[in-house]
Amino acid sequence: MSKSRVQVSTSNNDNISIRGDRNSLEFESSNQSDASIDIIGNDNTIKIHPSAQLGSVKIVLRGDHHRIFVGRDAQINAGILRLIHGGGLIAIGARTVIVEAELISFEVGTKLVIGEDCLISYGVHAWTGDAHSIVDATTGKRINPGKDITIANKVWIGYESVLLKGAKVGHGSILGARTVLSKEIPPQSLAVGNPAKVVKSNVTWTPEVFYEKGSNPLVKES
Numbered sequence: 001m002s003k004s005r006v007q008v009s010t011s012n013n014d015n016i017s018i019r020g021d022r023n024s025l026e027f028e029s030s031n032q033s034d035a036s037i038d039i040i041g042n043d044n045t046i047k048i049h050p051s052a053q054l055g056s057v058k059i060v061l062r063g064d065h066h067r068i069f070v071g072r073d074a075q076i077n078a079g080i081l082r083l084i085h086g087g088g089l090i091a092i093g094a095r096t097v098i099v100e101a102e103l104i105s106f107e108v109g110t111k112l113v114i115g116e117d118c119l120i121s122y123g124v125h126a127w128t129g130d131a132h133s134i135v136d137a138t139t140g141k142r143i144n145p146g147k148d149i150t151i152a153n154k155v156w157i158g159y160e161s162v163l164l165k166g167a168k169v170g171h172g173s174i175l176g177a178r179t180v181l182s183k184e185i186p187p188q189s190l191a192v193g194n195p196a197k198v199v200k201s202n203v204t205w206t207p208e209v210f211y212e213k214g215s216n217p218l219v220k221e222s
Helices: none
Strands: 005-008 016-019 024-027 036-040 045-048 053-062 067-070 075-083 089-092 101-105 111-114 124-127 149-151 189-192 197-201
Touching (some): 045 053, 075 089
Parallel strands (some): 005 024, 016 036, 045 067, 067 089, 075 101, 101 124, 111 149
Antiparallel strands (some): 189 197
């Protein structure tokens, strides 16, 4: 029996619970963190870059062979990262900011990957499965298998958007508030609604608010 390896440098180790064998946790953040980590299973890995910042985040793993990676200078203010059943992956790229999100790998072997330089707003939900089985009444076969979710680099996900299994968001794209996505959105697209529909192409975005010259009489022009 192999013991779990834990390498933690944070002010609140009381919020970390690991039960099982061959689990690996690397959480060396020097930043104040209220994150809690709860692992039940074997051969699970969590790697959080030392420069990443975690606020009130719950990380819950149930099962074996899960992987969570949080990249350089990423910021997760609140929410939950949950992997269940086994073999799941959640990866969050460098400099991505998550204000509040529920990210869940429901199905065995499904992946939820968020690229670099993304902005995830309040109340966002992303699930790689339906949590329950839908069965063909004639054949008895399950007809709703899980699928990966992929968010490319520099994507902006708006307030309370929902990404369902199979969702793919291309580089530089934007999902408007409360958009529900279960398909692929091309790069540099603005998509809104339920279901998501592309309403404008060839767009990009920036976190800074700026005004074109003469567009707002209340803004002083330099």
